[in-house]
Amino acid sequence: MTITATPTPGKSLITPTDHTLILIDFQSQMAFATKSIPTELLRNNAALISRAAKSFGVSTILTTVAEKSFSGPMFTEITDAFPGQRLLDRTSMNTWEDAAVIEEVNRIGKERLVMAGLWTSVCIVGPVASAIDQGFDVYFISDACGDVSQEAHERAVQRMIQLGAKPMTSLQYLLELQRDWARTESYESTTGIARAYGGGYGLGITYAKTMFNASEGH
Numbered sequence: 001m002t003i004t005a006t007p008t009p010g011k012s013l014i015t016p017t018d019h020t021l022i023l024i025d026f027q028s029q030m031a032f033a034t035k036s037i038p039t040e041l042l043r044n045n046a047a048l049i050s051r052a053a054k055s056f057g058v059s060t061i062l063t064t065v066a067e068k069s070f071s072g073p074m075f076t077e078i079t080d081a082f083p084g085q086r087l088l089d090r091t092s093m094n095t096w097e098d099a100a101v102i103e104e105v106n107r108i109g110k111e112r113l114v115m116a117g118l119w120t121s122v123c124i125v126g127p128v129a130s131a132i133d134q135g136f137d138v139y140f141i142s143d144a145c146g147d148v149s150q151e152a153h154e155r156a157v158q159r160m161i162q163l164g165a166k167p168m169t170s171l172q173y174l175l176e177l178q179r180d181w182a183r184t185e186s187y188e189s190t191t192g193i194a195r196a197y198g199g200g201y202g203l204g205i206t207y208a209k210t211m212f213n214a215s216e217g218h
Contacts, residue, residue, distance in 0.1 A: 012166070014139065014176050016056035020110040023050070024095050024117030024124065025065050028072035034118055034146035036153035042118075045144040045170040047077035048197035049116060052174040054081045055189040059108045063088040063101055065123070094126030112137040114173070116144035121156035128160050139166045141173055171198055187215070 026046050031039055053060050062082060064074050067089045073079075074087055090098040105113075113136050117123050124145050131138050140160060147153035161167060168176070171194070178190040195202040208214040 009179065013179070014112065014114065014173075016058050016177050018110065019058065019112035019114050019139070020105065020108050021049070021053045021058050021060045022095065022101075022105075022113060022115045022117075022127070023060065023062050023074075023078055024115060024127065025063070025071065025119075026075040026078055026117055027064055027067065029070060030118035030123070031075075031146075033148050035148055036120070036150045037143065037146040042144070042146050043075060043077050044197050044199075045141075046075050046116070047081070048170045048193060049141055049144050049173050050078045050081035051193045051197070052177055052190075055186065055193060056177045058177070059110060060085070061088065061101060061104050061108075062086075063090060063095055063098070065090050065093065093122050094130060095123065096127040096130035111135070112139070114139040114141065114168075116141040118146055119156075120145040120147040120153045125156050125159060128165050129163055132163050132165060138164070139168055141170055142167045143169045171201065174198075181215075191215075 023046070031042065034042065050060075052058075060082060062074060062078065062085055064087050065071055067073060067087065079085075079087075088098065088100050088104065090101065092098050095101050113131055115124055115128060115138065120142075124140060128138050128140055142157055145153065145156075147156060157167060174190060174193055178186055181187060191205050195205050198205070
């Protein structure tokens with residue numbers, strides 16, 4: 001049987017309209033004990049995915065645990081990207097066991113979910129495993145998650161992959177939403193986010209634009 005290739009994207013690639021982003025427990029108390037990723041990189045990556053989701057109009061759920069009594073506020077890198085959005089505060093370590101969060105997931109109605117947060121082995125494994133068990137297609141942004149040790153983070157990542165979750169990175173999330181530089185309506189926003197939060201790649205964009213007035217896709 002001959003296979004005929006076509007210039008169409010794979011169904012597993014995410015788009016701005018096919019998923020809900022759930023950002024979980026990006027709070028001070030959890031960040032203090034996170035050792036698998038430097039705090040400044042974690043905050044940078046949280047800002048990157050938040051601004052990517054906001055730029056592309058991705059449906060996003062923000063949730064915290066014991067915000068007022070123990071864990072503290074959500075990172076401003078996230079809340080600044082979603083001014084005025086309600087934070088769903090929980091008592092449960094597993095986000096998927098919170099009725100208000102599930103009500104919002106059902107209201108939005110997307111069968112594909114992308115998750116990130118702290119800690120990987122508790123606050124991310126719980127909802128990832130639970131959502132997969134209920135038939136959702138689940139991704140997680142591994143470099144926007146963190147845990148009390150590298151071992152804890154890696155074993156959690158391994159467990160989620162074994163369950164069928166798909167790992168991705170923060171910059172990959174942004175660029176997969178863009179995916180074609182001919183999409184001029186989001187070009188400036190995407191490259192702007194990359195300049196601010198994309199590390200060496202962002203520096204490269206700034207260099208090319210400054211030195212040669214270059215732009216990708218032209």
